[in-house]
Amino acid sequence: MVSELQQRMQDSFVEHVDEELLMDCMRCGFCLPACPTYLATNQDETHSPRGRIALMKAMRDGDVVWDGSVEDAFDMCLGCRACEPACPAGVQYGVLIEETRVAVQQAKPINLKEKTVRKATFDGVFADQKKMASGVKLVQFYQKSGLQAAARKIGFLNLFPPFMKQMEAVLPKVESKKKREPVLKPTSVKVAFFSGCLMDTLFQETNRKTIEMLEWLGAEVVIPKEQQCCGALHGHSGEMEKGLRNAKANVEAFDSDDFDYIVNNAGGCGAFLSEYGKHLEGNPQYTEKAASFSDKTIDISSLFVKLGLNSKLKQMGGAEESLVTYQDSCHLRNVNGVFLEPRSLLQDAPGFEYKELIDAGSCCGSAGIYNILQPEMAKRILDAKMKGVKKMQPAIVVTSNPGCLMQMQVGIQSEGLEKEMKAVHIVDFLYDSIHQNQTLA
Incomplete structure (x- = not known):
């Protein structure tokens, strides 16, 4: 007899998982060597x-009993989508894992604690930029x-799980937000800046440098006031409807023909932003606006190149003194296809020698909040990543996403390498390397 939970x-x-998309998979196995969790669990x-x-x-057809092992299989997925470029059949795995998490979230019993945490997270902090800013002010006070x-x-921190102590150790220093004066000079392009939630709070210095560099390159930068969190965290956690709520708010906030580009400096956010058109294509009110939003969305390194x-x-020249390498943001590489642009910028940066990181395209284990929810697997994946870093011994590991940045900082610290190397965001790296040669003006 089928249990009530099983039937539900x-x-x-x-209801939620598209059978046609499931049938696209030919079971060929090309995805296997690209999957971090498959490799980390001994295949x-x-x-x-x-x-x-x-x-x-099997869940859709009723051929497997729902239990903890099935849930673990879905929860253990990083959502890095490295399988998509590897798939010859073009399976939309990202869509399938998002639909699966919605299906699970809608059907499984949720206790009061999880309900409270989810409401505070998805209806609170990541639904309202003001609440995010207030939370970060507490971090600033703590520091x-x-x-x-x-x-x-x-x-005192020894009372917490090791991964929480490690994350606390690499929290960026939170500074008070400075009032920005727009640059008034002839511009070649008008850019709307998606400032993000974590980027505009914990990493606001990186945002400041992003804007300053864009203006130095001749762009007029506008920051729409009503923008919200991109919604990626919601979408990856089975809360797609709430993610689309944020998407609609952002589509409205950036709805202007004046902008040539909508630029972001966080790879994870950029992937979800670029798929607003797909997520909202069935909504008559937003179909056209969302498609325009996605078409204009661009990563900061790609815009720097343009x-x-x-x-x-x-033109700045300079002797190659220090070794720099690059750790890909999974979503920037696998979803948005941005691979060459950041590397070309690092290769041309004055005073540095660029070398490709061993297995640069593999996930670092951050994956949004994966390293918080799945700390053991995240550590195994990070440990594998750090083997290549230790072998290369770069002075700087550059990343394009805040989660990747903090994860690589944790890896460097856990290996005791913080005196020999550091991890930095690509904007910070480029800004600082330019400042060593000239002043932005």
Whole structure:
């Protein structure tokens, strides 16, 4: 006899998971060597894209009993989407894992604690930029009041899981937000800046440098006031409707023919932003606006290249003194196809020698909040990544996403390499390398 939960789960999979997309998978296995969790679990098929798709179909058809092992298989997925470029059949795995998480979230029993956390996260902090800013002010108080120093000195952080202690150690120093004066000079292009939630709070210095560099390259930069979190975290956590709520708010905030580009400096956000058109194509009110939004969306490194930063970097010259390498943001590479642009900028940066990181395209284990929800697997994936970093011994590891940045900082710290190397955002790296040669003006 089928249990109530089993029937509810099967009905939810039938409702939410597209059977036609499931049937696109030919079970060829080209995705296997591209999947970090498949490799980290000694080639366990249930932790591969092919295996997960088989489980999705089995749940939809009622051929497998829903239990903790099935849920773990879906939860363990990083959502890095490295399987998509590797797939000869063009399977839309990203869509399938998002639909699966919606199906699970709609059907499974949720206790009061999880309900409270989800509501605070998806309806609170990541739904309202003001609430995000207020939360970050608490971090600022913790850092500047002496509480952080005291907590570290007395060993208070040892009461928390190791990964939380590691993340606390690499939190960026939160500074008070400075009022920005727009640059008034002839411009060649008008850019709307998607400032993001974490980027505009914890990493606001990177945002400031992004704007300053764009203006130096001749762009007029506008920051729409009503923008919200991109919605990626919601979409990847089974809360797609709430993610689309944010998407609609952003589409409205950026709805102007004046903008040539909508630029972002966070790879994870950029991938979700670029897919607004796909997510909202069935909504008559937003179909056209969302498609226009996605068409204009561009990553900061791609826009830097379009605005001629490479030639400016080459003109500065300078001896190659330090070794720099690049760790890809999974979504920037696998979803948006941005691969060459950041590398070309690093190759032209004055005073540095660029070398390709061993297995640069593999996930670092951050994956949004994956390293918080799945700390053990995230550590295994990060440890594998750090083997290549240790072998190369670069002075700087450059990233294009805040989560990747903090994860690589954790890796460097856990290996005791913080005196030999550092991880930095690509904007910070380029800004600082330019400042060593001339002043932006």
